[in-house]
Amino acid sequence: MALAPTVEVVLGSIAFGIFWVLAVFPAVPFLPIGRTAGSLLGASLMVIFRVITPGQAYAAIDIPILSLLFGTMVVSIYLERAHMFKYLGRLLSWKSKGGKDLLCRICLISALSSAVFTNDTSCIVLTEFVLKLARQHNLPPRPFLLALASSANIGSSATPIGNPQNLVIAVEGKISFEKFFIGVAPAMLIGVVINIALLLCMFWKELSVTRTAEEVMEEAVVEDEVLSHKFSPARMSHTPERNASSGKKAEERVMEEVAVEDEVSSHKFSPARMSHMSPEAAHENDVEKKSSWANGFAKPSLQVSDVKKLLGKKALILKTCVYLVTIGMLIALLMGLNMSWTAITAALVLVIIDFRDAGPCLEKVSYSLLIFFCGMFITVDGFNRTGLPSALWNALEPYARINHASGVAVLSLVILLLSNFASNVPTVLLLGTQVARSAAAVSPADETRAWLILAWVSTVAGNLSLLGSAANLIVCEQARRSQHYGYTLTFWGHIIFGVPSTLIVTAIGLPLIRG
Numbered sequence: 001m002a003l004a005p006t007v008e009v010v011l012g013s014i015a016f017g018i019f020w021v022l023a024v025f026p027a028v029p030f031l032p033i034g035r036t037a038g039s040l041l042g043a044s045l046m047v048i049f050r051v052i053t054p055g056q057a058y059a060a061i062d063i064p065i066l067s068l069l070f071g072t073m074v075v076s077i078y079l080e081r082a083h084m085f086k087y088l089g090r091l092l093s094w095k096s097k098g099g100k101d102l103l104c105r106i107c108l109i110s111a112l113s114s115a116v117f118t119n120d121t122s123c124i125v126l127t128e129f130v131l132k133l134a135r136q137h138n139l140p141p142r143p144f145l146l147a148l149a150s151s152a153n154i155g156s157s158a159t160p161i162g163n164p165q166n167l168v169i170a171v172e173g174k175i176s177f178e179k180f181f182i183g184v185a186p187a188m189l190i191g192v193v194i195n196i197a198l199l200l201c202m203f204w205k206e207l208s209v210t211r212t213a214e215e216v217m218e219e220a221v222v223e224d225e226v227l228s229h230k231f232s233p234a235r236m237s238h239t240p241e242r243n244a245s246s247g248k249k250a251e252e253r254v255m256e257e258v259a260v261e262d263e264v265s266s267h268k269f270s271p272a273r274m275s276h277m278s279p280e281a282a283h284e285n286d287v288e289k290k291s292s293w294a295n296g297f298a299k300p301s302l303q304v305s306d307v308k309k310l311l312g313k314k315a316l317i318l319k320t321c322v323y324l325v326t327i328g329m330l331i332a333l334l335m336g337l338n339m340s341w342t343a344i345t346a347a348l349v350l351v352i353i354d355f356r357d358a359g360p361c362l363e364k365v366s367y368s369l370l371i372f373f374c375g376m377f378i379t380v381d382g383f384n385r386t387g388l389p390s391a392l393w394n395a396l397e398p399y400a401r402i403n404h405a406s407g408v409a410v411l412s413l414v415i416l417l418l419s420n421f422a423s424n425v426p427t428v429l430l431l432g433t434q435v436a437r438s439a440a441a442v443s444p445a446d447e448t449r450a451w452l453i454l455a456w457v458s459t460v461a462g463n464l465s466l467l468g469s470a471a472n473l474i475v476c477e478q479a480r481r482s483q484h485y486g487y488t489l490t491f492w493g494h495i496i497f498g499v500p501s502t503l504i505v506t507a508i509g510l511p512l513i514r515g
Contacts, residue, residue, distance in 0.1 A: 039375025071343025111155025449515030
């Protein structure tokens with residue numbers, strides 16, 4: 001693609017630069033408006049500067065990607081209501097045999113859950129739990145927080161629904177769920193194992209702390225607190241106070257309704273003659289009623305225990321349905337059905353099965369993330385139309401062809417640096433089409449492999465630094481803001497592990513990527 005006129009190149013670069021600064025550093029002092037507003041500002045500037053027309057801007061928004069993202073969010077919300085993440089958390093603490101065993105469990109559960117529920121969701125719901133487990137075992141939180149974030153990033157690389165950049169790659173590259181999984185899963189599994197080995201080597205002494213007798217006695221108390229932990233994905237809730245104060249719990253409301261219904265149905269209307277009953281006769285009638293109640297002749301038709309059993313059965317049925325629908329969604333994705341419509345259909349089925357107003361659940365969807373994607377699509381499309389990304393790629397392309405090991409190494413290095421400089425999703429949007437076209441020119445069979453290499457490297461690149469991925473920032477912020485277990489994971493505390501882990505895992509996983 002030829003370069004646009006100089007004015008468009010300059011203005012488009014300014015708009016993209018503003019978007020990048022606000023996306024990577026959302027709290028900049030001179031314009032602290034956040035990532036979502038920053039992406040909309042970048043998109044608006046592209047239109048205002050006439051780098052892109054309004055029609056082209058609307059066309060740049062990728063509806064299938066947004067639909068897939070929305071559907072998976074709704075499914076994750078219902079899974080959270082069905083206590084899926086609570087069960088995952090309990091699996092971490094079940095018969096744990098010390099720090100090393102706990103670290104391995106965190107890595108494995110974080111990786112597997114991220115492949116199905118996205119890395120951001122896994123980090124949100126498991127960070128607080130990991131902090132509690134570290135306290136329970138009298139161990140430093142840092143190795144476990146690093147294990148959670150890094151394994152979540154690596155694990156999310158295996159599926160199209162594991163992270164946002166994979167969604168883009170699967171849709172743009174027209175890669176089915178099955179082909180994506182088969183192509184990346186071997187590298188992901190080996191990567192998780194290598195990541196565990198690196199963590200154990202780096203923190204072996206810190207994980208070997210022995211506990212005193214008092215700490216062992218305290219473990220029972222802390223363990224009870226851990227098992228009773230309730231996950232609340234704050235990222236997906238925009239009105240927590242309203243939801244918290246919206247009245248009594250559903251179970252209490254149902255119990256009240258049943259009690260009132262029972263009272264009404266058991267009420268016996270007194271005929272007119274009862275109004276003429278003498279006071280003595282009325283008193284005798286009351287005494288007779290009380291005695292009959294005491295002797296058990298007149299009991300309510302539905303006891304509180306029966307209501308609880310009824311509610312328990314209903315909750316169990318709903319949970320089972322949520323899990324079955326989720327499994328069905330995954331099977332449909334593996335069968336090659338349209339990913340966007342499969343996710344939307346699964347979300348709608350869950351809404352219908354729940355059989356109540358879906359407003360509270362839909363309010364928990366991260367609409368700010370969807371809006372961020374809309375602005376980013378427009379901004380990146382406008383920047384691509386300046387011709388500057390194509391010109392830069394044309395200079396690198398002869399050295400980055402994937403039919404040679406040196407070309408794969410150069411391409412991986414470019415993706416690695418850009419993912420940490422411009423974030424992984426914009427990197428995929430900027431490089432994806434160029435990389436796929438270059439691979440197709442060498443061999444049509446290599447096009448899919450090029451997309452999967454882009455997915456693997458851009459995802460694992462998130463482990464390089466604390467700013468490399470949203471999952472890292474989520475773990476850092478959740479740990480820092482924890483009310484009882486606050487811990488600050490510093491930039492240097494992360495990068496000391498992040499650099500060797502990213503380089504080694506990326507290099508070993510690349511030969512395992514198959515198209």
